[in-house]
Amino acid sequence: MLALLSLPFICSWFGQVSSSLTPFVLHERRSRSPSGWVLERKHDASAVLPLRFGLTQSNIQNLEEYLYDISDPDSSNFGKHWTPLEVAKTFAPSAESVKVVHEWLIDNGIPKDRLRITPSQGWIEVDATVEEAEHLILADYYVYKHESGQEHIACNEYHLPQHVAPHVEIVTPSVHFDAIIRPTPMNRDTALMKTDITVVNTTYLGVGHCDTQISIDCLRALYDFDYTPIASGRNSYGIVEYTPQSFRQSDMDLFFTNYSISELIGRPPYQVSIDGGYQQTFNQSFDYVGESHLDLQYGMGLVTSKLNVTLYQVGDTVNPNTSFNNFLDALDGSYCNYEGGDDPTVDAIYPDTQAGGYDGPSACGTTKPAAVISTSYGYNEADLTPFYATRQCNEYAKLGLMGVTILYSSGDSGVAGNGQVCLNDDGSQSVNGTRFNPSFPGSCPYVTSVGATQIAAGNSVDDPEVAAARVTASGVFYSGGGFSNVFGIPNYQKDAVATYIKNFKTDNFTTSAYNSSGNSRGFPDVAVNGAAYVVAAEGEFILEWGTSASSPTMGSIIAMINDARLAIGKSTIGFINPTIYSTLFQEAFNDIRSGNNPGCGTEGFTAASGWDPLTGLGTPNFERLKELWLALP
Ligand SMILES: *[C@@H]1O[C@H](CO)[C@@H](O)[C@H](O)[C@H]1NC(C)=O
Ligand SMILES: *[C@@H]1O[C@H](CO)[C@@H](O)[C@H](O)[C@H]1NC(C)=O
Ligand SMILES: *[C@@H]1O[C@H](CO)[C@@H](O)[C@H](O)[C@H]1NC(C)=O
Ligand SMILES: *[C@@H]1O[C@H](CO)[C@@H](O)[C@H](O)[C@H]1NC(C)=O
Ligand SMILES: *[C@@H]1O[C@H](CO)[C@@H](O)[C@H](O)[C@H]1NC(C)=O
Ligand SMILES: *[C@@H]1O[C@H](CO)[C@@H](O)[C@H](O)[C@H]1NC(C)=O
Ligand SMILES: *[C@@H]1O[C@H](CO)[C@@H](O)[C@H](O)[C@H]1NC(C)=O
Ligand SMILES: *[C@@H]1O[C@H](CO)[C@@H](O)[C@H](O)[C@H]1NC(C)=O
Secondary structure, eight states: OOOBOOOOHHHHHHTOOGGGOSOEEEEEEOSSOOTTEEEEEEOOTTOEEEEEEEEOOTTGGGHHHHHHHHHOTTSTTTTOOOOHHHHHHHHSOOHHHHHHHHHHHHHTTOOGGGOEEOTTSOEEEEEEEHHHHHHHHTOOEEEEEETTSOEEEEESEEEEETTTGGGEEEEESSSOOOOOOOSSSOOOEESSOOSOOOEESOOOSSSTTTTTOBOHHHHHHHTTOOOOOSOGGGOOEEEEEETTOOOOHHHHHHHHHHTTOGGGTTOOOEEEEETTOOOOOSOOSHHHHHHHHHHHHHHHHHHOTTSOEEEEEESOSSOTTOOHHHHHHHHOGGGSSGGGSSOTTTSOOSSOOSTTOOOSOOOOSOSOOOSEEEEOEEEEGGGSOHHHHHHHHHHHHHHHHTTOEEEEEOOSBTTSOGGGOEEOTTSOEETTOOBOOOEETTTSTTSEEEEEEEOOTTOOTTSOOEEOEEEETTEEEEOOOEEEEEEEOOGGGHHHHHHHHHHHOOSSSOGGGTTTTSOEEEEOSEEEEOSOEEEEETTEEEEEOSHHHHHHHHHHHHHHHHHHHHHTTOOOOOSOHHHHTSGGGTTSEEOOOSOBOOBTTBOOOBOOSSOBTTTBTOEEOHHHHHHHHHHOO
16 A cells, blocks of 8 residues: 655755655555564664665566466477576666665765665665664654564554655565564474384385385386486486485495395485585484485485485584575575575574584575475475565576476375464464464475375275375374465466365365465375385384375476486476466376365365365376476477
């Protein structure tokens, strides 16, 4: 909402240049303080604020259109990915925006030598006194205090001259309360069921025991996936782990020895260290190696020794805040400062001055993204502000423009969030909340979210799978899925979601438990077996469950489709969602029609024919997918 204000008197006093003589307009206003915060006092006039003007990104409103243009199979530009430089240039603020904001600040008494423009040209920064800031943007700054004792500087509203306003997206600090108070220090969680650990005493080759033990042979049979790469020189597949998660080579070797994959014995993944990431050896218990061993043993085993898997090892062992943003900064230097850069209340800030912390600078554009990147960690969407989630989601779209496929596990708690927590009416989270709690980044429309299936007890690899479900004395695991409370429905998914809502909207729970309007992003997009993977850890073989298993397996399948395309001179497949939802690909997935994903005191959603919010479009069939993708330009 924009409101015109009267001409501020200061302009006539100082006889400023005509460009400054435009009326001020309201730029942003907040109606009330977020819960838990109270206004404490007026801020000191002489206190210094790190005032930052986020300039309007060019073309950001076209991001989705650009992405579909290169990833919709009906588009003549399908597969024509952009270079990172093209992406950075397209979205950089215009030279005019930089000039207008810069001139306005100088005209209003801020000397040129106090102004800084960030290297991305995205921000103009000035350390200004509260008095200067209040005069510049017609605001009153206050100190707010949270119940927890934390303080925050904010204003209720601010204004910009009419000629400046279109060039500025955001001013910080201002009305925002991005400092969210989190219930636990670390909401980023591995999508891995952490319950009783089952040790297996016999591993099997072949497909005779796949309902009780998943192996590489089982996955190959389930998904018609037996392919030896031939174009590895141009191909890449990345798996992301956050330290202290680590792998131990002796366990990798044990796995490949017992499954007779001798070429991978003694062959670690190609490791890229980001923000000090390394393989810690101080703790080798399940909590510290379970995710890495699962992802790497299967990710590497499935693509064979002919493609070197890249391990992105992110963060030090002592900083619990290392986040997807820290990783994304390493992949794309233009993201580091975009819209204010990382959020120090959520993301890790490097150098990390703690004992044992990584004391180097934050990685920024230090590594080239692999063609497929699988991550088996996730937040609850409600852990993050919409601004934070949207900023990160847009970055996934930019990576899609560059031809990168981004896969995230959809979560292991059915319609509930990590730790089985659900949403209360006020948006807070607790175990007795009644609203469904979607995961992030799975709810971002520009990633491919991977849910989990399993082979029903007594069935074989030839029987249809069902949605994953496991109930033990110490916990439950159901495929994460549902509808976003932040992101609207993407075009590619409209028909699929409409069909589901029309035919299968359940009356087992009230539709106020989730956004049942059909206008919100549904997830996951696909599903892959996530039950009872045999993993070598601590010198033994154990079973692991979770969408954590599903994502790297899907990644291996995509990586091999890329190989087949690269081998005939075509591009990698990049952002796959517009393709996999298209009618052309209707038969490429095995539809899953049985199972549900309980949570929040409900039975959750029920698997149904076509797309559903627990197994997506279904499980992949490699041969069918490969043929279809080879036929695309
Ligand atoms: C493996 O052997 C141990 C000890 O002999 C036994 O306690 C355990 O139940 C066995 N595990 C399975 C899955 O049979
Ligand atoms: C792994 O292989 C070794 C050597 O063949 C064998 O002794 C051991 O029983 C196998 N472990 C399992 C769990 O099958
Ligand atoms: C994979 O890595 C190994 C060891 O670093 C190297 O010898 C081999 O050439 C690499 N293969 C490919 C396809 O890049
Ligand atoms: C390793 O981590 C586990 C699980 O968090 C913990 O119980 C154990 O004490 C740790 N061991 C060492 C050596 O720190
Ligand atoms: C992690 O983030 C929390 C919440 O913002 C903060 O209190 C804590 O100091 C951060 N930890 C480190 C090591 O930076
Ligand atoms: C929700 O559960 C918490 C304990 O986890 C309890 O303290 C609280 O009273 C419960 N709230 C409601 C509304 O039942
Ligand atoms: C309601 O839940 C039951 C039990 O889980 C299930 O069989 C049924 O299909 C569900 N109904 C709908 C409309 O999803
Ligand atoms: C949820 O549904 C309402 C309509 O009931 C809609 O206005 C709102 O935008 C939806 N939220 C999202 C994220 O799509």
